[in-house]
Amino acid sequence: MLFNTFSCVLIRRTCAYRVTTYTHYSVKPWKKLRICEALSTQEIGTQVRIQGWVRSVRSQKENLFLHVNDGSSLQSLQVVASAELNCRNLTFGSSVEVSGNIVKSPHKKQAVELKADQIRVIGECDPVDFPFKVKERHALEYIRQFPHLRCRTNAFSSLLRVRSEASSAIHSFFRENHFVQIHTPVISSNDCEGAGEIFQVEPAVQDKTLDEESHHFFSVPAYLTVSGQLHLEVMAGAFPRVYTFGPAFRAETSHSRRHLAEFYMVEAELSFTESLEDLLTVMENLFKFTTECLLSRCAEDMELYHKYVAPGHKERLDLMLKEKFKVITYTEAIDLLSRSSQKFEFKTEWGCDLQTEHEKYLVRHCGSVPLFVINYPYELKPFYARDNEDQPRHTAAAVDLLVPGVGELFGGTLREERLEVLRTRLARAGLEESLQWYLELRRFGSAPHGGFGMGFERYLQCILGVENIRDVVPFPRSPDSCIL
């Protein structure tokens, strides 16, 4: 009993502690605003406090002008102070806290500015060593060399806001359409899709006393996922609509501007779905919904890219949103290509895969709007693609969405839901034993279903007009490069 009383005191003491620590943060009585809030406030005269990083310093005889940015918007807040408040360490890149009054700005570019009473430099920044220079527009290739600092540039902080909003919009789209989110695993014992271009996983420090067999941490070889599709198909046996949005991996050694070793994928699976058309509708709606969200929620950030990184891209994007996406069959695409006067490096015969040069031609030819190509040769598609059972040109119910500038953005198929058809195909590929569980999905209450995947980084490239995929991901991983 005595003991209980003691502990109560303890708890109360810690409550007191909590109140005390609050004061750390409220030494100054001024209302703390984010910079985007300060920029749009109507309350002229209010005393406020802002925190952020200095984007420019200009000292005149009597006045000091700063631009301070805190990442809440592309725009910085102009701070005006008496020249006396200037000091040696108030430089480009330093972090500051500024207190003062919101006043009307005499400039057209902004409605308000902050008249500072107090400026406190929190963290210094040596402008000589800092790789970015004040008011300079650095090329994306240049800032890419500094993955730990590039978020401090306008271009990359805009990218990160757009990426965050895009991620949020994608989740909203699926949520509003009654999809259940599934965290499909990153580590998988299933290697049948990646064939050769997959990463394997083992503990960094391995127990050397074990023999070859018991050597594996998971007792079997384990790999990084190349797609969550098969796991989503499991879930499509209990939910008519599921999706996953997470990392996927390819050990490709190409140094292309469209490939990463680690990238994000949006994948969806729909049950009780018998036509490709259903998938096409979801893909088109996902693209348009997300893009329209971004144009409205990140207007400034999108504009930066459309103005400085890819001039003219806004018009191309508007066209993609306005027009209904086009659809052609693979057979029609081959027909178009072989009738073209353009000379292609790769063959354009029925049965050959479409190459980048073909994709570009088709998109341009169809009006530079996104183009669905459907019903690919059966032999070109993986074991799970549904057999269209057509002749003599045997196709599978598969679709790729090609978009201007980027090429393939989505890929999807109806899945083979018929037990016997699937069993035969798996047996032919020598996969019947390892994919016994996948066959079982067809034994117990199977339903026609289909799904698709979208490369998230390629989507960002497509809407922003960014050439190199390394410029739309926070920490790019590609052959020979894994910085930080």
Added chain:
Amino acid sequence: MLFNTFSCVLIRRTCAYRVTTYTHYSVKPWKKLRICEALSTQEIGTQVRIQGWVRSVRSQKENLFLHVNDGSSLQSLQVVASAELNCRNLTFGSSVEVSGNIVKSPHKKQAVELKADQIRVIGECDPVDFPFKVKERHALEYIRQFPHLRCRTNAFSSLLRVRSEASSAIHSFFRENHFVQIHTPVISSNDCEGAGEIFQVEPAVQDKTLDEESHHFFSVPAYLTVSGQLHLEVMAGAFPRVYTFGPAFRAETSHSRRHLAEFYMVEAELSFTESLEDLLTVMENLFKFTTECLLSRCAEDMELYHKYVAPGHKERLDLMLKEKFKVITYTEAIDLLSRSSQKFEFKTEWGCDLQTEHEKYLVRHCGSVPLFVINYPYELKPFYARDNEDQPRHTAAAVDLLVPGVGELFGGTLREERLEVLRTRLARAGLEESLQWYLELRRFGSAPHGGFGMGFERYLQCILGVENIRDVVPFPRSPDSCIL
């Protein structure tokens, strides 16, 4: 010119194709409803069509009764039909499409039922081979053996809905509080935290012609992330609030009911933050916001767990939500433990880490509500924890949140933002060279900052009362187990 005309025709033909395929899906004129929509419809008499999986079949002389579930809710829809509509393959587990009229139900348990005109079995299910039996409540350990089928049980489909909603609520919490989401990388060249218990990554098929040095795909050894913290700290140099929510990995060989090799973590980082108290507030709010969302959005699913899996847990959870979380210092915790009459296996001396038995005692002792333990011995915490510079008991500004039943749920620290203090500590740990980039964050506009991480699976265990972490994740990965 001729050619262009031709292609226009192509496009038009494919448009025609699109319209045709629509009809695949609309053979039946009835409005398609999800089961949760059918259950709550007010429109008695409407003709509808539903799709799902049979959860029970009962045939009487004149009537046939089915329960059909489509994963949109825990509750199934009762279907009543003439016994003539029964057939051999209409069994538990099969997938069906039912058309009919919504009628008032004579039963108290449901407002409406579906009077069927037509029942179509889409996918059969052999009830002998199917591992789950009609109306049987299978133990979580039993259903865990069938990772490809367990989503078809009530318990696991409830879990998946809760997990999806929890994920969505967490994103909403951060979004509403102006955090920018960052996709921190899964593959990282940074191994300083995991020390020994990390996974390494290389292509499954390696180029044998290369020597040891150039052997690595990324040219350096690469690992699976154990935490996104250091990468988030990068971003905290441009945004005052960032978070990440993704997979993390530990190559721990323990077969504990609280550990997985692959798990999800929520991590947040706050800039311009000088007190632990700020972090405590965000952690508590995140926990309460998310849990309240779930209790309101997934009431039925939560109830299933609170009724059948962990009876009495609802009251414990309500208490956690009602009470303010308690706070004690590590020193006070040690004091409490050493004065306790309970005998502990592990030491309770100042400087020793808290063990599970200690954590359990502390939480129980403080009223079985979540308990923050703050200011741990400096030597127990990693290099990035901020030095409290106190004496003689030297502590760091670190916090753990302990919760009933689960133990440590959150861990956080203020980060050492002072260049020289950090440099000295890194040098002592032999990390100065490899973490040069991390030091640079303190050279260029550093700001006091701090953050925390929460294990997402442990959170689900905590709110649902689930004993084993393998029962709250779609595809569990642990030593010797990586199924599918």
